[in-house]
Amino acid sequence: MKLKKILIALLVGTLLVGMLTSCSKGENNQASSDIGQENQGTKKEEKKETVRLKFFTGKIETIDLMNEIINDFNQSQNRIIVEQEYQKDASNIIKIKFAADQAPDIMTTYEQGFADQGKYLDLSDQSDLWNRLTPAMKEACTDIKTGKQYRIATNMTMAGFFYNKELFNDLGLDVATTWEEFEKNLETIKSERPDITPWFIFGSEAWHLGHLIEFIPHGYIKQTLGAVEAKKAMLDNDHSKLNFGAADGPMAQFAGKMLDLLQKGYINEDVLTATNDNCVQDFVNGRAAMLSNGMWILSSLLEANPEMEDKIGFAPYPSYMPNSSPVVLSAEDSGYSISATTEYKEEAIEFLNFLFSAENQKKYSELSKAPSAFTDVDADWAPENIVNEVSYAVANAVNIGFTNEKPAGFSGDDAGRMVQELLAGKYNAEEFAIAYENAWDSGMN
Amino acid sequence: MEKNKIGLHTFMALPAFALFSVFFIYPLIKGIGMSLTDWDGMSKASFIGLDNFRQFFGDERAINNIRTTVLFALGSAPLLNLVGLIYALLMNSRFKGKGLARMIIYLPAIISPLIMGYIWYLLLQPGRGFIYHFLEQMGKSSWFGNWLGSYGTAMLVLILVNVWQYAGMTMVIYLAGLQAIPEELYEAAKVDGATFPKRLFYITLPMLMPAIRINVVTNIIGSLSVFDIVMSLTSGGPGYATETLSIYIMRMSYGARTGYSTAVAIIMFFIILIPVLVSMWLTRVKSLD
Numbered sequence: 095m096k097l098k099k100i101l102i103a104l105l106v107g108t109l110l111v112g113m114l115t116s117c118s119k120g121e122n123n124q125a126s127s128d129i130g131q132e133n134q135g136t137k138k139e140e141k142k143e144t145v146r147l148k149f150f151t152g153k154i155e156t157i158d159l160m161n162e163i164i165n166d167f168n169q170s171q172n173r174i175i176v177e178q179e180y181q182k183d184a185s186n187i188i189k190i191k192f193a194a195d196q197a198p199d200i201m202t203t204y205e206q207g208f209a210d211q212g213k214y215l216d217l218s219d220q221s222d223l224w225n226r227l228t229p230a231m232k233e234a235c236t237d238i239k240t241g242k243q244y245r246i247a248t249n250m251t252m253a254g255f256f257y258n259k260e261l262f263n264d265l266g267l268d269v270a271t272t273w274e275e276f277e278k279n280l281e282t283i284k285s286e287r288p289d290i291t292p293w294f295i296f297g298s299e300a301w302h303l304g305h306l307i308e309f310i311p312h313g314y315i316k317q318t319l320g321a322v323e324a325k326k327a328m329l330d331n332d333h334s335k336l337n338f339g340a341a342d343g344p345m346a347q348f349a350g351k352m353l354d355l356l357q358k359g360y361i362n363e364d365v366l367t368a369t370n371d372n373c374v375q376d377f378v379n380g381r382a383a384m385l386s387n388g389m390w391i392l393s394s395l396l397e398a399n400p401e402m403e404d405k406i407g408f409a410p411y412p413s414y415m416p417n418s419s420p421v422v423l424s425a426e427d428s429g430y431s432i433s434a435t436t437e438y439k440e441e442a443i444e445f446l447n448f449l450f451s452a453e454n455q456k457k458y459s460e461l462s463k464a465p466s467a468f469t470d471v472d473a474d475w476a477p478e479n480i481v482n483e484v485s486y487a488v489a490n491a492v493n494i495g496f497t498n499e500k501p502a503g504f505s506g507d508d509a510g511r512m513v514q515e516l517l518a519g520k521y522n523a524e525e526f527a528i529a530y531e532n533a534w535d536s537g538m539n
Numbered sequence: 540m541e542k543n544k545i546g547l548h549t550f551m552a553l554p555a556f557a558l559f560s561v562f563f564i565y566p567l568i569k570g571i572g573m574s575l576t577d578w579d580g581m582s583k584a585s586f587i588g589l590d591n592f593r594q595f596f597g598d599e600r601a602i603n604n605i606r607t608t609v610l611f612a613l614g615s616a617p618l619l620n621l622v623g624l625i626y627a628l629l630m631n632s633r634f635k636g637k638g639l640a641r642m643i644i645y646l647p648a649i650i651s652p653l654i655m656g657y658i659w660y661l662l663l664q665p666g667r668g669f670i671y672h673f674l675e676q677m678g679k680s681s682w683f684g685n686w687l688g689s690y691g692t693a694m695l696v697l698i699l700v701n702v703w704q705y706a707g708m709t710m711v712i713y714l715a716g717l718q719a720i721p722e723e724l725y726e727a728a729k730v731d732g733a734t735f736p737k738r739l740f741y742i743t744l745p746m747l748m749p750a751i752r753i754n755v756v757t758n759i760i761g762s763l764s765v766f767d768i769v770m771s772l773t774s775g776g777p778g779y780a781t782e783t784l785s786i787y788i789m790r791m792s793y794g795a796r797t798g799y800s801t802a803v804a805i806i807m808f809f810i811i812l813i814p815v816l817v818s819m820w821l822t823r824v825k826s827l828d
Contacts, residue, residue, distance in 0.1 A: 186793045189580045207795060211582050298688075300774070364665045366688030366777050372667065502579075502795050515778030518690055 145441045147176045150191070150198035152184025153428065155393070159461050167448045174441045176200075197433040199442050204245045204429050206498045209237050214244035215432040215439060223450060231467040234426040234495050238325045246446065247426030248455060249464040252408075252484055253309055253388035254422045254491075256395070259407040261290070261383050269407070273351060273414040280360035283383045293355065294382035296373040297365040297514055304510030306352075306386060307530075308497060309411055311344040313421040317492040328499040331538050339531030341524045347415055349516055350523035365517055374398050386411075388423065389484075392463045392476060408483040410491030424493040427464050504537025574802035579795040591802035600779055601787065601803065605810065607694070608783045611769075612762035612814075614698040619758045620751070622702055623709025628743075630710065631717045645707035652704060656771025659700050663687055663772075693773050693781050701768050705761065709754050716750030717743065752822040756815050763811045784810070 151160065157180050164176045179198065181187040188203045192213060208214060217223075223246055224232050231250065235243045257269075262279075265286055270276035280292035297303050316324040319335060327335040337343040355361050362368055362382070374391070376382035378399035385391075395402055410420035430449070432442045448454070452470050459466040459473035465484075466473050475481070500506065512533060516526045574591055578584035595601050630641050647655060662669045665685045674680050686692040720743065728738050744751075766785040769775060775782030782790075784807045791800035 189793075189795070192581045207579075208581070213581075298774070298776070300776070364667070364685060364688065367660075367664055367685065372664075505794060511776060511778050514776050515780075518688065518777035518780070520690075520778060 143173060145174045145438050147174060147200060147438060147442055147445060148198035149176050149178045149445075150184065150188065150201040150203070151178060151180050152182070152187075153202055153462075154180065154182065155462060156428075156458065159457060163449055163454050163457075167445055170448070174438075174445065176445050195435075197435055199433055199436040199438055200445065201431055201433065202429065204431050206237075207502055209244050210239065212434055215434045215436065215442075216242050217244060217246060217432065218242045220246070220443065223447070226450075226468045226470055228467055228469060230424075230493075231426055233321075235429065238322065238329065238499070245429040245431040246450070247429040248450060248467055249427040249459060249462060250424060250467055251389045251427035251464050252422055252424050252488060253305065253386070254411060254487055255384050255386055255409045256377070256391070257384045257407045257409060258377070258380065258382075258405055260405045261287070261380070262407065269409040270412045271410075271420050273412050276412040277355070277360070280355065280384075281358075284358075284360055287383075289381070291362045291376060291382040292360045293384045293386075294362050294368070294373050294376055295365045295386070296368040296370050297510075297517060298367050298369050300507040300510030300514065302370070302387075302510065303513035303517075304506035304508075305388075306513060307345075307348070307509045308506060309386070309421065309423055309494070310414065311348040312497050313411060313423075313492075313494045314344045314415050314418055316494040316497075317418060317421055321495060325497075325499050328497060331501075331535065333531075336531075336534075338534060339528045341527065343527055344415060345530050346523045346527035349521070349526040351414060352513070352516065353523060356517060366514060370394075378402050389464050389476075392480065396477075403477045404479050406480055406483070408480065408487050410487050420491040421494050422487050422491040423496070424488050425495040426467065428458070428462065501534060501537030504533050508533065508537070570801050571805065573798055574805050576798040578798040580792070580797040581795070584798060587798070591799045592806065594799065595803055595806060600782075603779065604782050604784050604787045607781060608763055608765070608785075608810070610694060611698060611701075611765055611781075611783060612759060614694070615701050615762040615765075616755065616758040618698065618702045619705055619709050619762075620754050622706040623754060624713050626706060626710035627713030627717055630714055641710075644710055647704040648708040650704075652767040653771050655704050656700070656768045659696075660687070660772055663696065687773055688777055690777065690780050693777065697765075697769055697772060697781060700772065701762070701765065704768070705758070709758065712750050712754050713747065716747045720746045748822055752819065755818045755822060759814050759818060760811055763814070764807070 149160070149164070151157070153160075157178070160178055164178055168175050184203050185205070188197075188201060188208075191197055192208070197213065204214070220243075224243070227235075227246070228250075231247055232243070235245055235247050237244055261283070262268075265282055267279050267282060268275075270279050283290055283292040295302070295306075312324075315327070315336060319327060323335070326332075333339075338345045340346065352361075356365065362376075364372075370391075373382065373385055373387075374394050375398065377385055378395055392406075395406065410422040413419050413421075430446055432439065432446075436442055450468065452468065455466050455468050455471040456473045459471060459475045463476055465475050476484070509530070512526070512530060515521060515529075521529060573584070575586055575588060576584035577587045577590075626644055630637060630644075663686055665671060665683060665688070671680065671683045674683050684692065686696050724742050724746075725738060728742060733741070764785055765783055766789075769781055769783050769786060773781045775786045784803065788800045788803050788807065791803060
């Protein structure tokens with residue numbers, strides 16, 4: 095009995111000691127004394143020679159290509175080793191990394207809030223790189239508050255309406271430039287081809303609805319105020335310029351038009367539950383005539399039905415307010431930043447220079463189906479028909495960028511959820527505009 | 540001798556206490572501290588007292604989330620217990636294929652709620668889901684509505700899917716309780732001429748009180764902290780109509796409001812604690828009866 099007790103006590107003690115020693119990292123380091131001290135000198139020398147750079151990305155579509163480029167870089171010299179870390183939820187994981195003081199050396203995630211807090215290295219002095227970039231892209235990479243550049247965007251992306259060219263030709267439809275023409279097109283599709291959804295919206299995914307706000311009413315604000323003034327108005331929450339809550343303002347007009355389209359049956363009935371996959375399948379199988387999205391959907395469309403290559407058209411968002419023009423998103427994509435706290439600034443820049451070489455950027459552009467922002471890169475980023483369609487749309491519409499100046503407490507997804515509420519019948523157009531303004535205001539605080 | 544015994548027992552409790560301290564007490568204290576700051580998850584935090592708590596009770600969306608969470612629990616917890624009890628009573632009787640029936644009822648409980656949610660999403664999609672196509676084949680497609688995208692029905696769907704998934708778990712606990720009731724009690728009652736309802740209310744239910752207690756408490760906790768089923772079926776939508784407190788906490792935390800989301804988590808802790816204590820007290824009183 096006594097022996098049993100002693101045995102139990104020993105077991106418990108061993109467990110406790112084991113647990114405590116495994117937790118005490120610092121003490122453990124001290125304990126591994128002699129061998130550690132011997133190795134320290136060698137390690138320091140090794141550290142001097144070999145630098146390990148952490149590259150953090152949230153772009154799943156480029157993982158394999160980035161690994162290939164990284165391998166090429168690692169083998170091209172013996173001082174720097176780059177390691178890629180992919181996280182699906184990168185924009186949130188990076189917050190944890192910053193909070194834990196474990197910022198990666200190079201990252202693809204960029205947010206105004208981080209820039210304000212000085213988390214990124216100032217890259218304004220990299221004139222060799224900036225000289226290769228289009229002026230519009232350099233402007234897009236410039237922080238409005240400081241006038242400095244904290245990221246280098248390698249590609250452009252566009253967003254607008256993808257439409258079925260074959261169907262449009264059959265029905266004798268032209269690309270709409272005004273909302274009236276747009277609605278007329280939807281009406282014709284609905285009456286001539288009742289089995290086809292004129293405009294497919296996958297509203298179960300809030301970001302998609304948030305993008306409608308981003309491209310249509312925010313697009314109107316950006317085109318009327320100009321890119322810089324619009325950014326300033328958003329940062330300052332200048333009600334007189336943004337005019338979100340007004341009954342005749344951009345938000346109420348947008349909401350009214352969306353409700354009208356829904357009521358007339360020009361939008362899919364399952365708008366609130368439809369997913370991105372549903373949208374892709376319906377579009378490539380000819381069950382949907384139009385969809386709003388960015389270039390990032392192109393690979394899914396062509397993968398689902400390669401025969402669509404010649405049938406995909408691309409058009410700007412039609413003007414929906416008086417005295418306005420059609421708009422198309424033509425924005426920066428694939429931005430790279432360096433952490434302000436990195437010990438290896440020179441090495442990080444060396445890697446970026448390798449990554450940004452014309453040869454690597456051609457591969458990158460063709461894989462990500464996005465045109466390169468570098469003037470010396472000649473890439474076949476999409477089938478010829480689509481390239482022509484996009485070029486025409488970009489040349490014939492007001493080009494707008496993404497809104498990076500949104501309030502921290504009111505994300506694009508939040509805006510999208512408000513559109514869900516609108517489509518579910520919670521608001522009329524005026525109520526929606528007021529609710530949007532209130533949400534924007536409270537997000538500022 | 541007795542003193543030595545107490546010392547040894549205290550010593551043996553140390554590992555468990557250490558784990559409890561590291562994974563519960565320390566985070567709890569840290570969380571309380573964090574809830575009194577404006578920490579955004581990145582920069583330095585400043586002490587702001589009870590501002591986060593004040594802000595919560597002044598936020599329309601947050602109050603609506605309490606309503607949604609409580610509504611879900613009010614629908615889900617009693618229904619889970621009722622359905623679980625009915626299943627258990629059925630499974631406690633003798634019939635052919637009982638083993639298979641018991642397995643079918645319990646099966647959903649072992650599948651991840653997230654996966655279960657996505658499966659139900661695919662079944663319930665209007666115009667695309669299996670149920671719609673089934674009704675269409677029967678010529679009854681008009682019976683189908685946009686249940687997940689409508690304010691009136693989205694919550695009902697969530698409650699029913701939750702009950703469908705976890706009723707098997709509740710049943711197993713009730714079944715164990717039922718099988719522990721001595722058969723002699725029923726035999727004696729039958730001899731005395733007690734009918735089925737009388738046997739149910741005067742023998743079965745009082746004897747089942749420990750099982751009821753476990754089920755009520757776990758179902759209240761589970762329902763008030765629901766996350767995965769809601770996230771996979773409606774993502775809290777349409778809009779914020781089915782957004783529960785746990786989803787709100789996650790969104791606030793990812794929206795650079797870590798201090799505030801920690802305060803909401805503490806509020807949620809009390810929102811769960813109160814009904815749990817009340818139900819424990821009520822079932823304790825009944826068990827003494």
